[in-house]
Amino acid sequence: MKGVLENSMLQEKILWQRVEPGLEVFVLPKQGYNKKYATYSANFGSIDSHFIVEGENEELIVPDGVAHFLEHKLFEEEGGNVFERFARLGASSNAFTNFNNTSYLFSCTDHFTECLEILLDFVQSPYFTRESVEKEKGIIEQEIRMYEDSPQWRVFFNLLTALYREHPVKKDIAGTAESIRQIDEEVLYKCYRTFYHPSNMAVFVVGNVEPERVFSQVAENVGRRGYRRLGEIKRIYAAEPKPPARDCVVQELVVSQPILNLGFKEEEVGFDGERLFRREALTGLVLDCVFGSSSRLYNALYEEGLIDDEFEAAHVAEKDYGHTLIGGETKDPDRLYQRLMEGIRQAQAEGVSAEVLAHHQRKLMGEFLKSFNSLEFIANNFPAYHFKGINFFGYLETVRGLTLEEVNERLRTHFAAGNHARSVILPKEKPGA
Amino acid sequence: MSDLQRFALLGGMNLFVHRTNKFKTILAQLVFHRALRREDVTATALFPAVLQRGSAGFPTRQLLAYRLEELYGSELSAEVVKKGERLLVSFCVELVNDRYLPGEKGLLARCLEILSEVVARPVTEGQAFRLEYVSQEKEQHEKVIRGLVNDKAAYALERCLQEMCAAEPFGVFKYGTLAELATLEPENLYGFYRRFLAESPVDLHICGEVDALEVKELAERIFSFPRNGAAEIPVTLVRKQDGEVRYVREEMDVNQGKLVLGFRTGIKYGDDNYFPLLMYNGILGGFPHSKLFLNVREKASLAYYAYSRLEKHKGLMVVSSGIEAGNYGRALEIINRQVESIAAGEVSDEEFDNTWQGLRNHLLVEDDHQELVVNRAIDGELAGCLEDTDGLLARLAAVKPDDVVRVARDVKLDTVYFLAGKEGGRG
Missing domain, CATH: 3.30.830.10 (Metalloenzyme, LuxS/M16 peptidase-like)
Structure with a gap:
């Protein structure tokens, strides 16, 4: 199976092919760029901690932080680490784990074929020993400690724990210093065998490359490994009640001023694909109208000194959860909360006009075009949306197709009574100027 | 690779045109150069924020934001960067190249006009900035200065360099001090800004798929504010370490x-x-x-x-x-x-x-x-x-x-x- 995704406005096209046993490969040729960038992603993130593989009876619950731990350990191989092999070719490699996916990547200017071969090889060659797993715990613990001191990270995760009672999205991606101590090589291998099957993965390449050569190289590399067909992975998420778990979570940290994050929890979940994408684009547009930098609310809050230009509102739409986050640093989190709620009610009462809708559609389309300068932006987003059954290229058409009626409907229903929670960071002590 | 052309414009501005066809956008960056000095670093860091509050043509932040959004989400920003013992104040506008926008033309000219307008035609009350904008931006700037501590790694890095270069201009924090900030008022800040604009050497960089000569004409027409670029910037002191750690x-x-x-x-x-x-x-x-x-x-x-x-x-x-x-x-x-x-x-x-x-x-x-x-x-x-x-x-x-x-x-x-x-x- 193969095909082409084209977008005339972006003036870009993606060629794709499905290679045996079920790995999706995408190539976006970018002439003129020196950089070539490739990602190899698994549809496996921090929320996938409870699952069954078809054909096996065993229900598995793994320690928090295992997807991220596995990401660290795949870079190790017998007698060395993968960074050095990339380094010899002048390439740089990295990886990241989020709630839903794990991605391995490299960026290079020369030796693309060799680099791609290393990427495919190392992700498909797990090598975990008791000693190396133990050694990694010290490194990851320092990574966790670093995030414990990050006010933006803390305010965000505290909000998730306020919004969600059961869903694992409320847990830190890296786990905790305690949970990672329970990880051993055996659990890493189990997760690896389940989630790193090619049919649960995707390769994305962007840069000045020849698509056909990429397809044949990937097919050859994956084909020689004798994969068996993988049964369906059943991911188990405990039933999440609709109301948030708590109204408000407060934490004290060494910061210069408080931070407020206000969250609205999605009530209708359980679907993906174009329907989810449309709702995501719709919500983004609503947020831009109500909280964007040209909105009345934003400017009033700015003039009152309640927000700064880092203030933002963003929406997350996944199959099994979704939420909107609004906030930033503020001198008065209670007052900001009250003003945001008033502003939302006022926006709901007034509604969005056709003129304002057209204005924001044009703005969002311009921003999307701009983001296509970044090879990383494309390569990091496309596979994540692909795993949700979404063609990321379709964003422009989706935004253009949004109607006034649905915008106003979404504005009324998304900010309903009883679906929000707050997270507040307060200064622990007076830091020096 | 981009092809760089350089022009000396009327009024002493240097124009650098980085011509390349790989981007969907055009970046225009107007860069002012200033000696890094304890006594005026705070004012230098503050006035760009006041300018972004509005201009004669778009007198509020909201009107300015709306106009930029209308131009396909063009973004205007300002930043202060320390390079050696020199402070660079940059005003940037990033826009979609209208080659990607069917039926659109002249987007670059419109964006450069806004850039010039924001830099050179602020909202004034007599020989002063608008009081409201200055007092609000002072409050915001106070948070920026105090906010260094929020990112612990950045804080530690800055503190190390401050300790190390305490006796050199390089040890100056680029956002200045609370004590200096307290002395800034609409009048003296406006006076500082007028001198800054007139005296500071200034460069304009344009990067994207553009015609160099067309850009040169645009820049000469649009950036017409009076300037002499006469301010002197001492050479950065680079010395070897010879004492105790x-x-x-x-x-x-x-x-x-x-x-x-x-x-x-x-x-x-x-x-x-x-x-x-x-x-x-x-x-x-x-x-x-x-x-x-x-x-x-x-x-x-x-x-x-x-x-x-x-x-x-x-x-x-x-x-x-x-x-x-x-x-x-x-x-x-x-x-x-x-x-x-x-x-x-x-x-x-x-x-x-x-x-x-x-x-x-x-x-x-x-x-x-x-x-x-x-x-x-x-x-x-x-x-x-x-x-x-x-x-x-x-x-x-x-x-x-x-x-x-x-x-x-x-x-x-x-x-x-x-x-x-x-x-x-x-x-």
Whole structure:
């Protein structure tokens, strides 16, 4: 199976092919760029901690932080680490784990074929020993400690724990210093065998490359490994009640001023694909109208000194959860909360006009075009949306197709009574100027 | 690769046109140069925020934001950057190239007009900025100054450099001080701004798929504010370390300690020894194959990050790592040992080659990012060595292992700064 995704406005096209046993490969040729960038992603993130593989009876619950731990350990191989092999070719490699996916990547200017071969090889060659797993715990613990001191990270995760009672999205991606101590090589291998099957993965390449050569190289590399067909992975998420778990979570940290994050929890979940994408684009547009930098609310809050230009509102739409986050640093989190709620009610009462809708559609389309300068932006987003059954290229058409009626409907229903929670960071002590 | 053309415009502005067809956008960056001085750094950092509150034509923040959004989400921003002992104040506009917008024309001209309008035609009340805007932006700026502490790694880095260069202009915090801020009023800030605009040398960089001569005409027509560019900017002082190492320890209620080592190299961008120093820094701590990453992180498991980086216009190098407070002595010893090992000639062929390949990759990749294309030209212009990618690659390729060892002997530790968690501070 193969095909082409084209977008005339972006003036870009993606060629794709499905290679045996079920790995999706995408190539976006970018002439003129020196950089070539490739990602190899698994549809496996921090929320996938409870699952069954078809054909096996065993229900598995793994320690928090295992997807991220596995990401660290795949870079190790017998007698060395993968960074050095990339380094010899002048390439740089990295990886990241989020709630839903794990991605391995490299960026290079020369030796693309060799680099791609290393990427495919190392992700498909797990090598975990008791000693190396133990050694990694010290490194990851320092990574966790670093995030414990990050006010933006803390305010965000505290909000998730306020919004969600059961869903694992409320847990830190890296786990905790305690949970990672329970990880051993055996659990890493189990997760690896389940989630790193090619049919649960995707390769994305962007840069000045020849698509056909990429397809044949990937097919050859994956084909020689004798994969068996993988049964369906059943991911188990405990039933999440609709109301948030708590109204408000407060934490004290060494910061210069408080931070407020206000969250609205999605009530209708359980679907993906174009329907989810449309709702995501719709919500983004609503947020831009109500909280964007040209909105009345934003400017009033700015003039009152309640927000700064880092203030933002963003929406997350996944199959099994979704939420909107609004906030930033503020001198008065209670007052900001009250003003945001008033502003939302006022926006709901007034509604969005056709003129304002057209204005924001044009703005969002311009921003999307701009983001296509970044090879990383494309390569990091496309596979994540692909795993949700979404063609990321379709964003422009989706935004253009949004109607006034649905915008106003979404504005009324998304900010309903009883679906929000707050997270507040307060200064622990007076830091020096 | 982008093709760079340079023009001297009327009124003493330098125009740099970076012509390339790989981007969907155009970046225009207007750069003012100023000596880094304790007495006016606060005003320099504050007035750009006041300008962004509105202009004569778009007198509120909201009207300005709405107009930019209307132009397909064009973005206007301002930033203050320290390069050696010089402060650069940049006003940027990034826009979609209208070649990608069916039926659109003249978007660049409209955006440059807004840029010029914001910089040169502020909202005034007599010979002063609007009081409301100044008082609100002073409050915001106070938060920026106080907010340094929120990012612990950035805080530790800044504190190390402040301690190290306390007696030099470089030790000045680019956002200034609360004491200075308190003295700024609509009148004196406006007076400062008028002088700044008239005196400061100014460059305009345009990067994207544009016609150079068309851009030149646009720039000459649009950026017509009076200026003489007469302000003098002293040369950055680059000195070698000759005294004792200073140790500074600060306590804060944090989970992870931050260790920062400040070194003097005596070598700045544009010197013959700069590329050997760049190789040296790469071998020590610029990459995941470097000595610091391998020894502090991979072998000793002491840290998640450990890197080194150059302050290229001031002849400094910093090493930074986040560690458990109790591991301070061990981490410091391992870092010092890596620094000493290069000076003792312990650089393998593989370390050398990998670093060369990695830096070559960095230089090539810079061509793929508009802001890096512009930044490289700014650096080159400052150091008197404006070269294209091929020229820089040739300089890199000319470095020999002996050169690295030679410059390693000039790299001397000056200050060790440690931000330590309070005992029992961990929750």
